[in-house]
Amino acid sequence: MIHLFSSASDNGSHLQVLIPVMLICTALVLHLIYYWRPRICPYIATGIISLSFISALILLVKVIHSPNGYLEYFAGHSWSGQRYLASGQPIGIVVRTDLFGALIAALVTGLGTLASIYSKHYIPHTIKTSNIGYYYCLLVLMIAGMAGICLTGDCFNFYVFLEVASISSYGLVAMPQTKQSLEAAFKYMVVGALGSILLVFGIVLLFSATGTLNMAYAAQQVHKIVTAPPGNPLHNFRHLVFASLGMFIIGLSVKSAFFPAHAWLADAHPAAPSSISALLSGLMVKSTGVFLFIRFLFTVFGLHKHEYGMLLAPLLMIIAVITILGGSVFAIAQNDIKRMLAYSTVAQMGYILMGVSLISPAGLEGAILHIFNHALMKSLLFMSAGALIYKTGIRDIREMSRIGYRMPVTMVCFTVAAMSMIGIPPLNGFMSKWALAKAALDANLPMLVVVLLISSLLNAVYYFRVVGTAFFGRAQQHEEIPHADIIRNNHGHSLLQNSYGYYSLADKDRPNENEQELPWGMLMPLIILAAAILFFGVKVGILREIIRPAVQVLWR
Amino acid sequence: MLLLTIFLPFVITLVILLLGEKRIYARNGILMAISIFEFVVVLSHSQAVLAGKLSPMTLADLDFFTLTFNVDPLSLLLGSLISFLWIFTTSYSIGYMSGEHALVRYFSSLTVCLGATMGIIFSANLMTFFIFYEILTIAVYPLVIHEETEEAYRAGVVYMVYLLSGGTLVFFGIILTYYLSGGNITFTIGGIPQLVKASPAMLYLLLFLFSAGFGVKAAIIPLHVWLPRAMVAPTPVSALLHAVAVVNMGLYAFIRMIYNIFGPALFAHLKMNNILAVPAVFTIILAAIAALRMDKIKKLLAYSTINQLSYVILGASSLHPIALLGALVHLVYHSVMKITLFYSAGTIIKRTGKTKIREMSGLAKTMPVACAGFAIGALGISGLPPIAGWVSKWYFVKGFLELERPWLGAVFIISTILEIGFFAPPVLYAYFGGNIGSQQVQENKHTNADDDCRFEAPLDMLIPLAVVTILSVTFGLFGSLPFVFGRAAINSLLPK
Amino acid sequence: MIARFDYIAAVILFSIGLYALVVKPNLIKKLIGLNIIETSVYLFLIASGDVRLGIYTNQWAASNVIDNPQRAVQGLEPMINPIPSALVLTAIVVSVCVTAIALSVVVKLYQHYGTLDAREIASLKG
């Protein structure tokens, strides 16, 4: 193939656009394929996502070896080869992938592969058979959107991909079609749409001020505007820049569930099917939220260069602290395991914001490291929680006593992730907390370390509750789940609705009751993730070698 | 070989888990073998260490820090003590726990504790130390809740809250050390050199964090609540908590903190020895007074432990070689005597179901060995001459007199009087009380059928009890091994 | 400022939409509120594309503006910027999608609860 991997005339790579394009195209035919051959649909989805994962890895390697730390690809330019206007403004949509984006894209597609493998067995017991085709379609679309966000360098492209990812996730949350999931989906949708519209507002204001949608070029213009002395006509555009910054901060705070706007997350993430919860908590709030937060604040608005960075930092820090403590405290109060995990995600988003709010390379490094590590940990937690629900139908932590003996591998994986979350040393969660703590001390803010530690302690309290109950809980038989109404799923299994309103399979119809604890397809992602947690804990150097230059690129 | 002592127990844990509940003899055999193996391996290092050869071993480089292990005289002292007592813990546990439920969980946790303890003792820097410190904390939890009663679960919650909070403080201390010293967190003879340059306020904060963190494990008084609560656990576990692993690790951490992190010079310069003496004295007196009020044997022993632990802290923070020697030797002696007390109390509880002091009345006639062990242990802890405890107290008092702080010496005298006050009743009841107890000896339902009461308890409980009792006496009369290791440790901790 | 009546209109629309979104208990009315908010942003977007309206506008000519602001400010290059219009189209598509999904969710919710009152549809708390 002629120039499949590197573009002829730029330093970019075709993979930058091919990854989202191939995912979107596949997604749109997937539900047709489901009509035609329902059984191959999961394999095609898994295949295409893993193909995109391989592509993302190749891309990551290419970006690492690129001289500037980023690849620029001009999509939709004119054939004549003209790339820039006379003023230096790029023509067309510039797909600009830096190290940070490439890393997160690899993470997105990698975890997406695992989620899609996991879905094959999990999904038929959660949603209607007629919806499975749409499920895979939306799953692939969502991954396409998240990967697209990470790969582009154009403000409006961000928005489009963000909406692709968001809208598919609304659909996925609503997919089980229970009371809870529908209500959660509605809340999620309203809040998400509000967040998105604020982002559009921000983009428009930025466009008004700078006259461009290209992020790199906009960054130059913002710099010119902010540093223009009074009297210079450019000085008048300052207000637009500030308004735009404010809109971005509010909109992205909503999207990444920082403190006052965190409630939707705690509803939406538990209500989705577990494979989707894993992606939502692990990736969605990051790629559509914190990733863009870092992207815009540092790359476009240059928070580290201008004085408003110093004004914003304390504000962000306060939000971060409240988010961390609030999320942890709320998590303790939960009895539903997935809801607890969702609140834990809120707290972890606070960690990431804390790293960002230090406005130092070390803090940013810690934040990015935590984005990566938390994605692995939280995906594993949600997937193992989903496996528990799949096998036993138990969502309530109080009913989980001795479950660790029935499903040893699942619970051991859960324990590994929980320990990593608490910050037990050789695991990866510790590494990022350590990096954040060190950054906070470097910034001479030991109070933040105290917050981090209190939160670790609270983490320990609520994760230990689960692990303790699962392995050392009282041996007594838990009461029968009170069920309001019995419905039948598409396999003819009767579904019980427990006191929380969630449906689960009745005991007699539970799959593989007497066989191994889980089908291999569900066990494998768990084991891979647990191994990854251990691996990136011990070999954190590999990640830091990518993240350190990534931060340098952002810091420019 | 050193790494083997740390990681072999973890492998053995897996083996125990795989063996399952059924294969009792294989499990017992493995457990005894690993305990004896540990002791032999630790002792085998003594030649090299006493000759002054240290060889740090780096296992893995984890970017921010390294997993490094090392043997020095102090760790040799603690390591040999603990691995030695572990032999008795294991054999006593096998006897005491026979027929109980969830033995796989019990013994696997016990073995993890062994590995974690060895890891703590042989770690060469703070992070390695911390990893195993937390593993120990978590591994003890299943042992605390082993009875699975409501009370046990509540004790488990208290235990976890206290210990994890302590761990968090320690972790903050480690981060602060890392920050103040620019990344050097290795235990260094004479203290970490970079800390000298740090500001006093930060160093006081560091002292607070470490003492509060380690103080939870060492049961300094406001932080001691978990220890009496954890008494709901089976007696071998109490012995493990009080005499063998857990609290000793707190003391070990204190000694490491004073001598290998701050260093004696900096510690004295900032008058931290005086600061640390305050809670220690407070704890000694308060715990002794509290123990006077206790009517249950195990609670009494718990408060006695709290009281004794602060002796070590007080002695170690004095920075005087003789008092430090007293502290190190007391660490050993206290372990031996406390394990004697627990084993005899455990034997009594297991055989008769009695937990109150008053119920021990006249028990000496039916259970002579147990009561003799209890009496000897009690006398030793109180510091009466022929038995082990007086030697270390003698050194304490001598050290503080040489330091010209007689009032600290007086604390020991007062404490001794109080100890005699609270240990006298059980002993007197047992030997001179009315004979009300003998009728109430009830057959414990768990004892083996073939054990027809020829002995007062199964042999695998009695033998460890007898051995540790004899040890208490011999250490009192001519115990030289602790002194050999202790002097070597002092030479390494307090460089001339 | 009064010259920018379009901006004022956008702000008023935004407030109305937000009011409906927050205060009205009916889910459909909430969605209408959301759509009004979106409309206000589109209005703002399109209005900002019109260079003739004043200096706080988009300066698309704008490679010119930043390099040579005086000319555009003086109205020498009056031109309606096509890019905001294109953006509005995309945004409308998005809002149509969201509205469609939201409506279908509302239908399903009605099926479960038999009501559209947000105060009664509250099984999730904490």
Next chain:
Amino acid sequence: MNNSLIVKVVSQKMVPFIIMLGASIILHGAATPGGGFQGGVVIGAAYILFALGIDAKTARLRLPVIKVKIVESAGVLIYAFTGLGGILLGSNFLANKIVLFPPQGEPGGLFGGGTLIPITIGVGIHVACTVASLYYAFVEYEGEPKPDKETE
């Protein structure tokens, strides 16, 4: 649905003209205001009008779900393959060159947009089908019997 005859006839006779308008908007998307989305919506509206005129079930027979879905996906694939054409011909994704349409139009003319023509056609097809299927999703929804409760 018992519409009057006038409505029925007029709505059906209007459909081809509306579709023509939509097609015109789509084809001129490159040069004038309008484009794939607007034209597509117009065509979709034509179909809705058609369905309103006669009853929904009959309209459904004329346009089965599966066909709508296939054509809908085909629209996006036209877009994507036009983009990929750029790569296959040695330039970047979506690079614009008049390669698919032999008549090389003037800039501003019908064929002056180069690859914009297939792109707008793809978008138009997709949007038209989406609008039609959205209409049906709501109109043909067979809900369970509802309680009589109404709010506000």
